[in-house]
Amino acid sequence: MTMALDLARALDPVVFAKDCGLTPDPWQAELLRSTARRALLLCSRQSGKSTVTALLALWVALFEAGLVVIVSPSQRQSAEMLRTIKGFLAHLKNGPSIAAESALKIEFTNGARILALPGTEKTIRGIAGAALIVIDEAARVEDELLAAVRPMLATAKDGGRLIALTTPAGKRGFFFESWTGTGDWTRVKVAASDCPRISKEFLAEELKELGAMRFSEEYELEFRDNDEAVFPMAIIAAAFTQEVQPLWN
Template identity: 50%
Template sequence: MNLARDLSRALRPGWVMHDAGLDPDPWQTQLLVSEEPRHLLLCSRQSGKSTTVASKAVETAIFDPGLILMIAPAQRQSGELFRKAKDIYLALDDVPRIVQESARSMELANGSRIVALPGTEATIRGYSAPKLVLVDEAARVEDALYHSITPMLAVSRGRLIALTTPYGRRGWFYEAWEHGGDYWQRTKISAHDCPRIDAEWLKAERESVGDWAFRQEYLVEFVDTDEQFFSSALIEAAIDPDLEPIW
C-alpha cells in the first residue's frame, strides 16, 4: 500500500464512502470519524445505517488490522451487512488484497478478518478479542446474546456499534438507549433527517402501514409492540418498587 495515500485517507473524513462512490450525510461522516468505544444507532429504515457501519468495518480492516464481527438475529441479515462491506471494499483502490473469502467472511493480507455470524450465543462464544463488533437489528437481539458479546471486548478494548430501528419498549437496546447514561454515544436519525427519502412518499407510507408501524420504522419511536395487551406505561404505573415481595 502507498504510505502517502494512507495518510491522505486518514486525514479525509468519510474517505471510505467517498472513494467507493458514495456521498455520506453529515451524521454518517461523524460516525466514521468517531473514536467512541460504544455507539448506539437508532435510525429509520433506508437511512443508510447499514452502509455507514459497513464502511466503518472496511476502514477498521484497513487501518486497524484484526477481527471484525458482524452479528444479527439471523444469518441472512448479517450476511447482507457483510455483502455491503465487501462491495465497498472492492470499490476501493490500493487496499490489502483478499487472501481468503467465502459467502460470509473474508481475510485480508494485512491479517484482518471480517466475519458475519448468526445471532446465537454458542456461535459468538467461539470468537475472541475483536477490534470491532457490529450488531445489526440490535433491538431484536436477545439480551443473552448481547451479554455474550461484551466480554469479548474486555482484552482487545474493541469497539461496539449497535444499529437498529426500535422494537418496542423492551430489551437491552431500549434499556441502553434510555438508561445507559454516558456509557454510550447515541445517534438518532428519523426519516425526516434523510434527504433521500421524499416527504410525499412518507405521507403515503404512513397512510399505507398505519400509525404504529410508521412511528417505529420511520420516526424511530419506542412504541409498544402491537401484540401487547397492556401498554408499557400502564404496566410501569402498576409497579411499586417500594413494596416488599411476598414469599
C-alpha cells in the same frame, strides 16, 4: 496501497468512504470520524445506517488491522452487511489484498478479518479480541446473543468498539434499556426527515401502508409498548385466576 494514499484514507474515514464510492450524509460523516467506543444509533428505516456502519467496519479492519464481527438477528442479515463491504472493496482502487473470502468472512493479508456471525448465541463462543462489534437491527437481537458477543471485546486493545444500530422495536431489551438508561453511550438519532433520499411522498405512502403506530416506530423512532403482548397477557392472567383458588371458598 501506496503510502500517501493509505495515510489519507487512514487519517480520514470520509476520504476512505469516497474512495469506496460512498459520499456520506452529514450524520454519516460525523459517525465515521467519531472515535466513540460505545455507540447507539437509533435511525429510521432506509436512512443509511447499515451502509455507513459497513464502511466503518471495513475502515476499522483495514487501519486497525483487527477483527470485526457483525451480529444481527440472522446470519442472512449479517451476510448482507458483509456483501455491502465487498461492494466497497470492489470500488476501491489500490485496495488491500485479500487472503481468503467467503459469504461469511473476509480475511486480509494484514491479518484483519471481518466475520458475519449467525443470529444464535450457541455457535459463536470462542471468538476473542474484537476491535469492533457491529450489531445491526440491535433492537431485534436476543439479549442472550448480546451477552455472548460482549466478552469478545474483553481482550481488545482499549476495550474495542461496539456500535448498535436499529429502528425501535418495543420498550424492552438491551437497546431500549441502553438508549433510555444513564450508561456512557454515544447516542445518535436520525429520523427519516434527516435523510435526503427519503421523500415526503414516500413517507405519506408508508404511513398509509403501515398505519400510524408502525410508522411512528419505523420512521419517527418511537419506542412503543408491544401491542401484541396485551392478548397473551390476558390469557396468562385468565390461566392464573383458574389455578389459584380464591381464599374465601
